Amino acid sequence: VEHIDPRRLHVATRLADRPLFDRLAIETLYAVVGAGEIRAICSGQVLCEQGASADACYLVLSGEVELAADGERRITRTAGQGFGELEVLTDELRPETARTIADTECFVLPREAIERLIAGDANVANAAVAYLLETLRTASEQESQRRKAAQEAVR
Amino acid sequence: MNTTERVFFLKNVPLFARLSLPGQARIAALAEETSFRPGETLFRQGDPADCLYVILDGEVAILLDGHEINRMKAGESFGEVAVLNRGPRTAGARAATDVLALRIDRATIADLIATSAELRLAVVNELTSRIRGIRARTRTL
Numbered sequence: 001v002e003h004i005d006p007r008r009l010h011v012a013t014r015l016a017d018r019p020l021f022d023r024l025a026i027e028t029l030y031a032v033v034g035a036g037e038i039r040a041i042c043s044g045q046v047l048c049e050q051g052a053s054a055d056a057c058y059l060v061l062s063g064e065v066e067l068a069a070d071g072e073r074r075i076t077r078t079a080g081q082g083f084g085e086l087e088v089l090t091d092e093l094r095p096e097t098a099r100t101i102a103d104t105e106c107f108v109l110p111r112e113a114i115e116r117l118i119a120g121d122a123n124v125a126n127a128a129v130a131y132l133l134e135t136l137r138t139a140s141e142q143e144s145q146r147r148k149a150a151q152e153a154v155r
Numbered sequence: 156m157n158t159t160e161r162v163f164f165l166k167n168v169p170l171f172a173r174l175s176l177p178g179q180a181r182i183a184a185l186a187e188e189t190s191f192r193p194g195e196t197l198f199r200q201g202d203p204a205d206c207l208y209v210i211l212d213g214e215v216a217i218l219l220d221g222h223e224i225n226r227m228k229a230g231e232s233f234g235e236v237a238v239l240n241r242g243p244r245t246a247g248a249r250a251a252t253d254v255l256a257l258r259i260d261r262a263t264i265a266d267l268i269a270t271s272a273e274l275r276l277a278v279v280n281e282l283t284s285r286i287r288g289i290r291a292r293t294r295t296l
Contacts, residue, residue: 142293
């Protein structure tokens with residue numbers, strides 16, 4: 001019987017609340033956690049810069065991370081919250097700079113690991129497709145609303 | 156176009172380019188060749204989706220709320236989003252010229268996605284590409 005690492009299992013259960021992963025069974029999530037790493041980061045450290053290539057997504061396990069764009073704070077992320085999944089999948093640049101504002105522990109899943117998981121595990125791939133379809137639906141609605149608003153403005 | 160010619164064509168369609176040869180051959184064998192006159196509607200926004208299309212020749216206008224938002228050309232596929240979603244068409248499609256296309260039904264795609272890691276990756280890449288396109292268009296509005 002394989003030894004179950006309780007720390008890894010804890011991260012897996014946290015990951016189950018994130019939209020990209022919430023359709024996955026716990027054993028798949030456990031495997032996903034094995035593809036990433038847990039990092040302890042002091043307060044005040046920059047995790048990623050706005051405009052940089054998105055090379056990983058993050059799940060906050062404890063502490064707090066501030067997301068700021070053009071120098072202005074947009075939002076903070078605390079335990080159980082994450083960021084960066086979409087940019088990693090779409091290969092877009094970071095929309096925000098992420099900086100710890102407390103001593104923080106994060107689960108970090110690199111882009112290469114996500115790509116490997118998608119290629120090698122049908123369940124992860126199906127979860128990614130479902131997540132992207134939902135993102136696409138939302139983006140299409142936003143485009144449609146913006147287009148209508150622009151047409152109304154012209155009239 | 157015979158099945159062998161279709162296979163060679165599918166090798167250059169991004170959605171199917173990385174699919175194994177047996178996968179491409181299966182699609183080539185099961186796809187149905189269909190043609191449209193200029194101005195003819197392939198499907199309307201909101202229609203139920205039962206297939207996707209690969210353009211062999213000609214151009215197709217993609218319509219959102221009656222406005223053309225994209226123009227698809229030979230070697231490109233469209234209609235896969237609603238097929239994957241099992242939902243209604245998110246946009247309409249109308250032939251902008253004489254169009255020759257391959258029609259691939261949902262069941263064929265679903266079977267291949269279940270068995271092919273390459274196609275799953277291709278679908279993820281196609282969806283991310285669509286998202287980037289929509290976001291880029293939205294930023295200009």
